[in-house]
Amino acid sequence: MNDVLPTDSPLWQYFEKQVKAVLDQYGYREIRTPVVEPTELFCRGVGEHTDIVEKEMYTFADRNGESLTLRPEGTASCVRSAIEHGLLHNQQHRLWYQGPMFRYERPQKGRYRQFYQLGVETYGIASADIDAELILMTYRLFKQLGVAESVTLNINTLGSSEARAQYRTALVNYLEGVKDQLDEDSQRRLTTNPMRILDSKSASTQALLDAAPNFDDFIDDESKQHFADLRTILDAAGVPYVVNSRLVRGLDYYTKTVFEWITDALGAQGTVCGGGRYDGLVPMLGGKPTPGSGFAMGIERLLLLLQELNVVPDGIYNTIDLYLVAAGEQAEAVALAVAERIRDALPQARLQANCGGGSFKSQMKKADKSGARFALILGDQEVADKSVQIKDLQGHNEQQASSWDDVAEVLIKLGL
Numbered sequence: 001m002n003d004v005l006p007t008d009s010p011l012w013q014y015f016e017k018q019v020k021a022v023l024d025q026y027g028y029r030e031i032r033t034p035v036v037e038p039t040e041l042f043c044r045g046v047g048e049h050t051d052i053v054e055k056e057m058y059t060f061a062d063r064n065g066e067s068l069t070l071r072p073e074g075t076a077s078c079v080r081s082a083i084e085h086g087l088l089h090n091q092q093h094r095l096w097y098q099g100p101m102f103r104y105e106r107p108q109k110g111r112y113r114q115f116y117q118l119g120v121e122t123y124g125i126a127s128a129d130i131d132a133e134l135i136l137m138t139y140r141l142f143k144q145l146g147v148a149e150s151v152t153l154n155i156n157t158l159g160s161s162e163a164r165a166q167y168r169t170a171l172v173n174y175l176e177g178v179k180d181q182l183d184e185d186s187q188r189r190l191t192t193n194p195m196r197i198l199d200s201k202s203a204s205t206q207a208l209l210d211a212a213p214n215f216d217d218f219i220d221d222e223s224k225q226h227f228a229d230l231r232t233i234l235d236a237a238g239v240p241y242v243v244n245s246r247l248v249r250g251l252d253y254y255t256k257t258v259f260e261w262i263t264d265a266l267g268a269q270g271t272v273c274g275g276g277r278y279d280g281l282v283p284m285l286g287g288k289p290t291p292g293s294g295f296a297m298g299i300e301r302l303l304l305l306l307q308e309l310n311v312v313p314d315g316i317y318n319t320i321d322l323y324l325v326a327a328g329e330q331a332e333a334v335a336l337a338v339a340e341r342i343r344d345a346l347p348q349a350r351l352q353a354n355c356g357g358g359s360f361k362s363q364m365k366k367a368d369k370s371g372a373r374f375a376l377i378l379g380d381q382e383v384a385d386k387s388v389q390i391k392d393l394q395g396h397n398e399q400q401a402s403s404w405d406d407v408a409e410v411l412i413k414l415g416l
């Protein structure tokens with residue numbers, strides 16, 4: 001679990017601002033749910049035989065003995081909330097959330113025990129256009145952030161749950177015959193979650209899969225049409241993608257569309273965003289059948305990618321425009337009052353007033369270090385004249401005096 005220090009928080013804020021702007025462009029609305037939920041929600045919603053439920057949850061009994069879990073992902077919580085508050089009856093919703101998720105995993109680059117996701121969920125739309133919209137929205141965000149060239153969109157269809165069940169049987173039949181050649185993880189999954197074997201990282205297992213029954217032959221016609229519709233829309237919009245028939249995603253609840261944005265710039269933890277359709281989840285959690293489609297983006301991985309690719313705008317780390325220096329007893333007495341006047345007149349400027357005293361020289365040093373564009377200097381003489389000196393700390397403008405009344409105007413003329 002990481003601290004985000006003040007030197008790093010501008011990067012988080014930059015990302016959050018870009019994301020919010022894109023979500024607003026598409027008319028998505030925010031939902032905030034608690035970080036703890038009854039354990040049962042995730043067992044049912046994520047699936048008993050997923051990595052998350054089998055070995056990654058932070059689960060504890062509260063004082064009443066009720067089993068609670070720190071949310072490992074957001075979709076189940078979002079569906080729970082939507083059912084509880086009646087958002088799903090004859091309605092369409094486009095929702096987003098952002099916040100910490102918790103998984104007991106082995107910490108490494110791009111994998112943490114508390115990590116942050118941006119999640120987007122849509123309800124009540126069964127057609128492929130909404131799957132495509134989710135993808136277009138992420139693509140727009142990636143273009144805006146300057147990483148679109150470095151991520152590849154992988155798409156696949158998992159078919160209906162019936163088609164998956166039939167394929168699962170055929171796959172298990174085949175893999176039983178070569179069981180002793182499978183890697184250890186895949187042997188275990190053969191009885192718990194055989195579909196996950198398809199995206200095993202073991203090369204020998206992947207080689208065995210080449211001769212396995214073909215998922216494509218089992219996909220139902222409706223899902224095939226849905227996938228064709230998705231591709232048509234993506235093609236029309238010019239979004240590049242690859243069809244990856246081994247993409248199954250880690251969670252149990254997907255049907256039809258699944259997708260991932262993958263980069264090779266981050267080593268092993270290359271999936272920055274994953275999602276898909278989950279038409280079966282709402283009834284599984286006690287609601288009326290409602291189509292759903294969504295994705296989750298790993299924020300740390302995306303920030304790592306921004307840094308790796310050197311596409312973080314320089315300016316974001318600068319948090320101060322003006323630094324007010326006050327030297328002398330009378331100057332110190334009125335400095336904060338002058339700062340307030342300037343903030344009234346220039347609400348968009350970020351003004352830091354020197355606090356804690358210090359010599360003129362040491363205050364000027366702090367002004368330089370702050371990254372401010374201008375130092376505003378207040379000495380006892382300036383107090384007597386009701387003026388400040390404006391010193392350009394980065395450009396070549398001559399130092400000049402301005403009255404307290406005019407300082408906002410002068411600063412704007414100087415390009416603040």
Ligand code: ATP
Pocket residue numbers: 073103105110111112113114115116117249250251269271272273274275296297298299300301
């Ligand atoms: P992975 O295969 O990387 O474990 P996952 O299938 O478990 O991913 P999801 O549950 O789909 O991941 O979560 C969506 C995104 O959240 C991932 O694509 C990734 O970017 C991010 N993510 C998942 N687990 C972690 C983690 N432990 N630390 C940081 N980011 C994570």
Ligand code: MG
Pocket residue numbers: 051250
């Ligand atoms: Mg995982």
